[in-house]
Amino acid sequence: MGVSLREDPRVTVRTKGEPDPDGRCVIYWMQRAQRAVDNPALDIAVRLGNELRLPVVTFFGLNPFIERANGRHYRFLVEGLSDIAAGLRRRRVGFVLRRYPDHRLLPLVDQVHPAIVVGDENPLRQTERWREQVGDDLRVPLWTVDADVVVPVKLQHKEHYAARTIRPRLLERLDAFLTISKNPVATIQWRAPRGLTSLEPSLRLLDRLPIDRSVSAITTMRGGTSEARRHLRAFVRTHLDRYARDRNHPELPGTSQLSPYLHFGHIGPREVGVAVRDSGGEPGAVHAFLEQLIVRRELAVNFVTFNDKYDALAGCERWARQTLAAHRRDRRPYLYTEARLEAGDTHDPLWNAAQRQMVTAGWMHGYVRMYWAKKILDWTSSADEAFDIAVRLNDRYLLDGRDPNGYANIAWAIGGKHDRPWPPRPVFGTVRSMSYASTVRKFDAERYITQMNEI
Numbered sequence: 001m002g003v004s005l006r007e008d009p010r011v012t013v014r015t016k017g018e019p020d021p022d023g024r025c026v027i028y029w030m031q032r033a034q035r036a037v038d039n040p041a042l043d044i045a046v047r048l049g050n051e052l053r054l055p056v057v058t059f060f061g062l063n064p065f066i067e068r069a070n071g072r073h074y075r076f077l078v079e080g081l082s083d084i085a086a087g088l089r090r091r092r093v094g095f096v097l098r099r100y101p102d103h104r105l106l107p108l109v110d111q112v113h114p115a116i117v118v119g120d121e122n123p124l125r126q127t128e129r130w131r132e133q134v135g136d137d138l139r140v141p142l143w144t145v146d147a148d149v150v151v152p153v154k155l156q157h158k159e160h161y162a163a164r165t166i167r168p169r170l171l172e173r174l175d176a177f178l179t180i181s182k183n184p185v186a187t188i189q190w191r192a193p194r195g196l197t198s199l200e201p202s203l204r205l206l207d208r209l210p211i212d213r214s215v216s217a218i219t220t221m222r223g224g225t226s227e228a229r230r231h232l233r234a235f236v237r238t239h240l241d242r243y244a245r246d247r248n249h250p251e252l253p254g255t256s257q258l259s260p261y262l263h264f265g266h267i268g269p270r271e272v273g274v275a276v277r278d279s280g281g282e283p284g285a286v287h288a289f290l291e292q293l294i295v296r297r298e299l300a301v302n303f304v305t306f307n308d309k310y311d312a313l314a315g316c317e318r319w320a321r322q323t324l325a326a327h328r329r330d331r332r333p334y335l336y337t338e339a340r341l342e343a344g345d346t347h348d349p350l351w352n353a354a355q356r357q358m359v360t361a362g363w364m365h366g367y368v369r370m371y372w373a374k375k376i377l378d379w380t381s382s383a384d385e386a387f388d389i390a391v392r393l394n395d396r397y398l399l400d401g402r403d404p405n406g407y408a409n410i411a412w413a414i415g416g417k418h419d420r421p422w423p424p425r426p427v428f429g430t431v432r433s434m435s436y437a438s439t440v441r442k443f444d445a446e447r448y449i450t451q452m453n454e455i
Helices: 040-052 071-079 081-090 105-112 125-137 163-171 225-246 259-264 269-277 283-306 318-326 338-342 349-361 366-378 383-397 404-415 436-440 445-453
Strands: 011-013 025-029 056-062 094-099 114-120 142-145
Touching: 025 040, 025 105, 040 056, 040 114, 040 142, 056 071, 056 081, 056 105, 071 081, 071 259, 081 094, 081 225, 105 114, 105 125, 114 125, 125 142, 163 283, 225 259, 225 269, 225 283, 269 283, 283 404, 318 383, 318 404, 338 349, 338 383, 349 366, 349 383, 349 436, 349 445, 366 383, 366 404, 383 404
Parallel strands: 025 056, 025 114, 056 094, 114 142
Antiparallel strands: 011 142
């Protein structure tokens, strides 16, 4: 086997050793990168299979134990499975789909006897722990591939503390990694051995699955690579040229709304980045979008990768924690329980509209997300409580919840992460504050509030 694949900076060799010479296939263990195109992990698995003269099979286990996930999230996930199955067929790759209680990888390993297993990466602690456990139990090598960013996180080596520090390191490598995948096809087509079972991708997979069903599904946004690409084409054609001007106007349709698809891996950031870069769009708009997609998004992934306290105030900078502690006893203008916040029952019509967008649409515009989190700090008894409430609401209702972007946004808003000290204010100390009066001057807030009251 050539060394080039092993040395690819996207690859982490979890368990050392050479592929089993008696192995009958290569398994791609799909978790976060839920797509059959522009998927570096799948590409590596196919290239390995072709070098070893072995077929490739993709395994996806529908696991009901994802922390803070509920029926809203699982439905969006399952809606993407048919696109995966179709795309894998075009690449001559097998697909084994199973659900709880048959969702674990190791039984399939015993059935098909792979030479090597390739997985994709997710920096959240629960899924990272699962990969470590599987690596300990496997008797063949396990490689994982960073398929969720443009520039591999491994090349950053450490946590970065602001966009200004990570930006030059990303941009200097952008030309090497912002490329179009060739989506290699397996030389030897997978043929399932006799007796191997796999489920058909459909919403019936959710029947009797032991998941939280207390949050309603979103019907205005459907999961899957086909839908993600439709959103991308529409954005590039209709909204990209106005992106730099409109992106902070939540009352306008000026953003891509691709964050749920990026979260579930239904589309890859490379495909999005290449489409925007090569669109011929207005240069300022293209630059502004790529700043968000690559610099800001990958700063968030860097945060979650290198900071194991990413979903708590303890993961924020010392200066912010100290100033918030010093102002802990400041009089709050209002105090709301988590239940009232969840119900959108506050004195603030803008905040209530943002909460309604989250609960009803499963998505929240990025600009009002900042205001939403900062006011939770302003209206609860401590920064720790505010952070915990923001995480729970974010992860419960947003389709792109449980994601590095969400945790980094909350950490920025409440804990000053990736920011700097500002002139002191009550409650916030030197953490940047946002007021209702200053925020509503930035866009047509009345129009946004009216729109949200109508959904």
